[in-house]
Amino acid sequence: MRLSAQYNRDRFYAKGHSFADKLKFRYRLKKTNRWSPYSDKPFIYLSYLPNDTYNLEIEVFDLHAGKTTRFYLLKIIIQPPFWKTWWFMIVIFSIGIASTIIAILWTKKKAKQKAESEAITEKIISKAKLEALLSQMNPHFTFNAMNTIQTFVFNNDALNSTIYISEMANLMRQTLDNSAQQTITIENEIEYLKTYIAIENQRFDNRIVFNIQLDKHLDIMPTEIPTMLLQPFVENIFKHAFDEDSKHPEFTIAFKILDKNELQIQIYDNGKGNSRTSKTHHSKGIAITKERLKILQPSNLDPIKIDFSDCGTTVTIRLII
Missing domain, CATH: 3.30.565.10 (Histidine kinase-like ATPase, C-terminal domain)
Structure with a gap:
């Protein structure tokens, strides 16, 4: 028996098996994950996956023969969104530093202008x-x-x-x-x-x-x-x-x-x-x-x-x- 997958629908087929209706399927995305519950439906629905690398693994349980077979079916790589990339972090950090420096300089300039204005006023009064x-x-x-x-x-x-x-x-x-x-x-x-x-x-x-x-x-x-x-x-x-x-x-x-x-x-x-x-x-x-x-x-x-x-x-x- 061998499995083939139709990736655009996340559906897979068991070929060369005489009793395909006697098969149960379950999957996991990583070896560290738990297996999904067995199902007689040969498809996987993945609504959302965080950015990471996944190796889709299928386990087929043959009720007729009483044995299980595992297949490494698909490698999935999900890139992080742009706001989680290192270059975007550097840009945001640089903008934050620049904004802080500008704010400090502006505050110092205003304080200096205020002090100079007060000094001129005080001098005139004196x-x-x-x-x-x-x-x-x-x-x-x-x-x-x-x-x-x-x-x-x-x-x-x-x-x-x-x-x-x-x-x-x-x-x-x-x-x-x-x-x-x-x-x-x-x-x-x-x-x-x-x-x-x-x-x-x-x-x-x-x-x-x-x-x-x-x-x-x-x-x-x-x-x-x-x-x-x-x-x-x-x-x-x-x-x-x-x-x-x-x-x-x-x-x-x-x-x-x-x-x-x-x-x-x-x-x-x-x-x-x-x-x-x-x-x-x-x-x-x-x-x-x-x-x-x-x-x-x-x-x-x-x-x-x-x-x-x-x-x-x-x-x-x-x-x-």
Whole structure:
């Protein structure tokens, strides 16, 4: 007996057997599979097979002869669908990686643009605040200057009063010029302070001695500090540290480099110190200066310290340069 198969219908025939109606058939697709139940119908119906390689095996049980015969009838190879192929997996994986990279880069770009936009906005706001503070500083300075002029006129002759008013006008012009800038060089600040001190010292008959000390490592030409930073503190010395009874009045302004990025400025005098009325006096100029430093150098915590002692007063200012 031999089997032949008509593959388009999955039907097979037993040829050369005298009692074909006495035959029973069963099949399996792999040796590892269980046999199907016996059937007298010589066909196989396979509705679905997953992708794999199959070797169709037929077992024929001859009821007449009482024996079984096996045939390897057909090899079936079912290819996987394209979405299960290795090349498709690589394409999908590559697209996924590319999409992730693009998403990360896009997110970083948007975050950078947002940070830059916020920084620009913050810079504009800070600049506006600083300009507003400087606009407050100018009337404050002018008000105090006019009081000084009034005091000088009441206590001195007309000639000196005229000279004083002329010098004060020159100083106020320098003040207006400097206030147009957020920062100036230390050299320009020193020149400005010398003019201011010379004018204020006239009320004390030039008795107040002042010194300016510069660190030998400090290059005052390129180093810049906030405009009108020191004037309020010097002004407080003339207003509160000394009076007519003060003996050998003196103060010093010292610039010192603490490290390559930090500058210390100390203003110390031998005035009233602990008995000084300015301990309870809140200077508007100093308050504005502190507010300006908060905006200009937000990372510089507690940049201004004022210490009173029996020997006088010391103002310490730390700046990031």
